[in-house]
Amino acid sequence: MSYKxxxxxxxxxxxxxxxxxxxxxxxxxxxxxxxxxAKERTSRSAREKYTTAGSAHTLESFPGENKDQxxxxxxxxxxxxxxYRATRDGGTALVFTDWRQLGAxxxxxxxxxxxxxxxxxxxxxxARPQRGRFTQHCEFVLWGSKGAMDADANPVYLPxxxxxxxxxxxxxxxxxxxxxxxMRELVKIATPGGTVLDxxxxxxxxxxxxxxxxxxxxxxxxxxxxxxxxxxRLTEAVRQVREGTADTEPAP
Amino acid sequence: MSYKxxxxxxxxxxxxxxxxxxxxxxxxxxxxxxxxxAKERTSRSAREKYTTAGSAHTLESFPGENKDQxxxxxxxxxxxxxxYRATRDGGTALVFTDWRQLGAxxxxxxxxxxxxxxxxxxxxxxARPQRGRFTQHCEFVLWGSKGAMDADANPVYLPxxxxxxxxxxxxxxxxxxxxxxxMRELVKIATPGGTVLDxxxxxxxxxxxxxxxxxxxxxxxxxxxxxxxxxxRLTEAVRQVREGTADTEPAP
DNA sequence: CCTCTCGATGAATCCATCT
DNA sequence: AAGATGGATTCATCGAGAG
Numbered sequence: 001m002s003y004k005x006x007x008x009x010x011x012x013x014x015x016x017x018x019x020x021x022x023x024x025x026x027x028x029x030x031x032x033x034x035x036x037x038a039k040e041r042t043s044r045s046a047r048e049k050y051t052t053a054g055s056a057h058t059l060e061s062f063p064g065e066n067k068d069q070x071x072x073x074x075x076x077x078x079x080x081x082x083x084y085r086a087t088r089d090g091g092t093a094l095v096f097t098d099w100r101q102l103g104a105x106x107x108x109x110x111x112x113x114x115x116x117x118x119x120x121x122x123x124x125x126x127a128r129p130q131r132g133r134f135t136q137h138c139e140f141v142l143w144g145s146k147g148a149m150d151a152d153a154n155p156v157y158l159p160x161x162x163x164x165x166x167x168x169x170x171x172x173x174x175x176x177x178x179x180x181x182x183m184r185e186l187v188k189i190a191t192p193g194g195t196v197l198d199x200x201x202x203x204x205x206x207x208x209x210x211x212x213x214x215x216x217x218x219x220x221x222x223x224x225x226x227x228x229x230x231x232x233r234l235t236e237a238v239r240q241v242r243e244g245t246a247d248t249e250p251a252p
Numbered sequence: 253m254s255y256k257x258x259x260x261x262x263x264x265x266x267x268x269x270x271x272x273x274x275x276x277x278x279x280x281x282x283x284x285x286x287x288x289x290a291k292e293r294t295s296r297s298a299r300e301k302y303t304t305a306g307s308a309h310t311l312e313s314f315p316g317e318n319k320d321q322x323x324x325x326x327x328x329x330x331x332x333x334x335x336y337r338a339t340r341d342g343g344t345a346l347v348f349t350d351w352r353q354l355g356a357x358x359x360x361x362x363x364x365x366x367x368x369x370x371x372x373x374x375x376x377x378x379a380r381p382q383r384g385r386f387t388q389h390c391e392f393v394l395w396g397s398k399g400a401m402d403a404d405a406n407p408v409y410l411p412x413x414x415x416x417x418x419x420x421x422x423x424x425x426x427x428x429x430x431x432x433x434x435m436r437e438l439v440k441i442a443t444p445g446g447t448v449l450d451x452x453x454x455x456x457x458x459x460x461x462x463x464x465x466x467x468x469x470x471x472x473x474x475x476x477x478x479x480x481x482x483x484x485r486l487t488e489a490v491r492q493v494r495e496g497t498a499d500t501e502p503a504p
Numbered sequence: 505c506c507t508c509t510c511g512a513t514g515a516a517t518c519c520a521t522c523t
Numbered sequence: 524a525a526g527a528t529g530g531a532t533t534c535a536t537c538g539a540g541a542g
Contacts, residue, residue: 099371103355119351121373121390123413132403134395134441137412138373143386148518151384157534160389161375189386283515291526302515305530309513317515350515378536380514387535388516418514421538428515 001193001241003207003217003234007227010199013220014082022218023194025083026186026206028096028178030064032072050175059175060225062202073104073111079199080112086197087146090153092189094143096122096178098136105142114144122182123163141186154191162186173229174203183209190215204230211237212246253445253493255459255469255486259479262451265472266334274470275446277335278438278458280348280430282316284324294318302427311427312477314454325356325363331451332364338449339398342405344441346395348374348430350388357394366396374434375415393438406443414438425481426455435461442467456482463489464498 006013030046047061067075076095083093093114097105102119110116120141127137164179166172187210190196196210201219203226210217211234219234221227240246258265286301287293293301299313319327328347335345345366349357354371362368372393379389416431418424439462442448448462453471455478462469463486471486473479492498 100368102371103358106355116352118386118388119354119390119392120386121375121413123373127412129409131407131409132401132405134370134372134410135412136370138371140371149384154384156384157381158386160379160387161373286515286517288517295527298515300528304513304516307513376514378514380516381534382516383533385517391515417536420513420536 001211001214001216001238003211003219003238005201005227005231005234006218006220007222007224008220009222010079010220011082014079014086014199017086017197017218019085020088021195022083022087022197023091023215024187024190025080025087025091025093025095025197025199026183027079027083027094027198027200028176028202028206029076029079029200030062031098031101031176032065032067032069046175057172059173060223062175062223062226064200064222069101069104072101073108076105076108077111080108080114083197083199084113084146089147090150091146092117092143092149093145094120094141094186094189097140097142099138099140102140102142109142109144114146116142116144117149118143118160120186121161122178123161124165125163126165143189154189156188158185158188173233174205174226177203178205180205180209180212184213187213187215201230202226204233207234208237211241214241253463253466253468253490255463255471255490257453257479257483257486258470258472259474259476260472261474262331262472263334266331266338266451269338269449269470271337272340273447274335274339274449275343275467276439276442277332277339277343277345277347277449277451278435279331279335279346279450279452280428280454280458281328281331281452282314283350283353284317284319284321285350285352286317290320294320298427309424311425312475314427314475314478316452316474321353321356324353325360328357328360329363332360332366335449335451336365336398341399342402343398344369344395344401345397346372346393346438346441349392349394351390351392354392354394361394361396366398368394368396369401370395370412372438373413374430375413376417377415378417395441406441408440410437410440425485426478429455430457432457432461432464436465439465439467453482454478456485459486460489463493466493 045061046065121138129135162182164182167177195216197218198206199220201221207217207219297313298317373390381387414434416434447468449470450458451472453473459469459471
């Protein structure tokens with residue numbers, strides 16, 4: 001399968017994608033959380049919010065982390081509405097969110113025209129424990145469909161819980177990177193041979209997973225640095241598939 | 253520790269509970285979900301919605317499954333506001349919800365005055381698979397606190413994911429019964445010796461867990477049948493604690 | 505006591521058929 | 524037409540009972 005990368009603002013680039021041309025939208029927008037107040041959320045950069053002070057890595061920060069909840073919902077619903085247009089009837093959308101934006105993300109999904117179908121949990125065993133409290137072990141994925149779904153077209157049975165730690169060490173190229181093992185399971189909701197769209201591509205894990213699982217990929221990324229990182233990773237994934245060296249089983 | 257059962261409407265009975273008298277509110281309200289349209293959700297009984305046609309068991313249905321989303325939010329926020337009054341400063345509230353009511357439940361929790369602190373996932377391995385879809389494997393627990401929390405008062409480290417199947421066979425007494433093993437973990441957020449309140453008690457699993465873990469319990473239940481079932485189970489739990497025959501480890 | 509088989513069922517979802 | 528009712532579909536999990 002092949003991929004295509006668009007650089008630039010997600011809404012502008014989405015408008016250029018043909019209607020009914022993709023099977024499935026999977027994306028992980030900037031959560032705009034990390035602060036209990038609007039001021040805390042909007043005054044710190046993504047790096048300051050999501051990495052421990054003094055952590056050694058030097059990963060690039062990313063933009064889009066300066067919206068309050070109302071404008072976040074509006075921004076995301078516009079993107080999801082435009083993605084809806086680009087998706088074939090019966091296609092699906094999966095949107096990552098943390099607990100703080102669960103309600104806003106559900107609203108945006110439905111405002112974008114999608115039928116909300118469920119919530120998945122991604123369990124991160126290495127989440128930091130908190131004294132006197134419950135650990136925030138899970139992030140969530142809300143999913144929906146464009147109208148009725150045809151189970152015969154893709155008769156898979158997919159789980160509602162995914163367990164994996166965030167990538168570490170040399171494989172970690174983005175602050176909020178998703179494990180390819182998780183993404184490989186999620187892309188199976190797309191018809192084999194169909195196209196997966198990610199309008200907040202980041203370092204391209206969704207695309208890598210799509211290619212490894214025999215789906216095509218279209219990605220949009222506003223940050224030049226990460227578009228370049230994704231380009232490299234996607235080229236490598238295509239090579240692995242062509243040479244047959246891709247793991248047939250998802251990595252642990 | 254001891255328990256107290258109040259029979260009747262949750263809001264009326266809550267009003268009789270003294271201010272600042274409980275440590276922690278844990279409850280599992282009727283979800284008012286289970287249907288594609290408002291009509292399907294509000295016109296069918298809990299049994300009709302949630303039990304497989306032809307199922308052999310004869311468990312009682314339960315009331316309160318007739319609200320649309322707007323009135324559900326209003327109803328729940330009233331109950332959570334009244335519970336807030338009854339809770340000591342720094343106390344906590346935990347509310348079960350399914351994916352459909354995640355947003356409404358978060359709104360109600362905050363409308364009731366609580367600081368929303370997070371979302372937990374309860375993973376049910378035996379959930380029914382769905383062809384061409386993701387299985388609804390998880391239910392969720394939203395939790396919050398009454399103002400600032402004092403970690404020194406109860407320095408526990410509690411997980412954000414719980415795995416257990418619904419009780420089966422003779423131990424199953426309610427359609428939507430929660431496993432005591434899960435509830436025993438959750439009640440640990442209450443200070444040892446403190447009181448746990450459940451204003452939608454059902455068959456009393458929250459209370460059983462509270463007593464087994466050395467917390468007191470106050471329960472409210474509107475259905476006479478289930479108030480009676482809970483009374484029996486709580487009496488039995490008190491006996492087990494007194495005789496030292498309670499499992500020190502949560503049941504599997 | 506452990507392993508295997510069998511059978512029941514799930515906070516589901518959807519549709520055909522009446523009213 | 525739109526609402527109400529009843530039943531078909533589906534498989535991973537788990538308990539019961541056999542080997």
